[in-house]
Amino acid sequence: MVVGSRFVIPGAELSERFSRSSGxxxxxxxxxxxxxxxxxxxxxxxxxxxxxxxRVLAELGPRLVDGVLTIAASEHRSQLQNREAARARLANLLRDASAPPPAKRRPTKPSRGSKERRLASKKRRSDVKRGRSGRFDD
Structure with missing residues (x-):
């Protein structure tokens, strides 16, 4: 079973158990x-x-029992389709768990234009609220 471009898992390392499905x-x-x-x-x-x-052990930590990852598939009526679904789910989990962490965000300051736009919108909002003051000029 191919897990992305990082590694390949031979079928001999996988163990399957079959049981009666509800559904x-x-x-x-x-x-x-x-x-x-x-x-x-x-x-x-x-x-x-x-x-x-x-990295994989750290990512999948809560899902592992003594270092073993178990996936159950019972959404299909046929055993073959459930086997394929379980293998696909395992490959996706391992691919996501072995992915490198995202790059750290570099903090930036708001641009001059964005500051001006923010202050202008606050001023407009202030004018709207000031226009609502309880004075009636009739």
């Missing part, structure tokens, strides 16, 4: 094991480069 399927829902639980041991995987492993 659509009519009478067949009671007999087919269409729900898929896909597990991947993030902490012990040799496929994830060392420099990315710490």
């Amino acid at each position: 659509p399927g009519g009478q067949g829902v009671n007999t087919t094991d269409s729900r898929v639980e896909l597990s991947f041991d993030v902490a012990a995987s040799p496929s994830i480069p060392e420099h990315l492993r710490d």
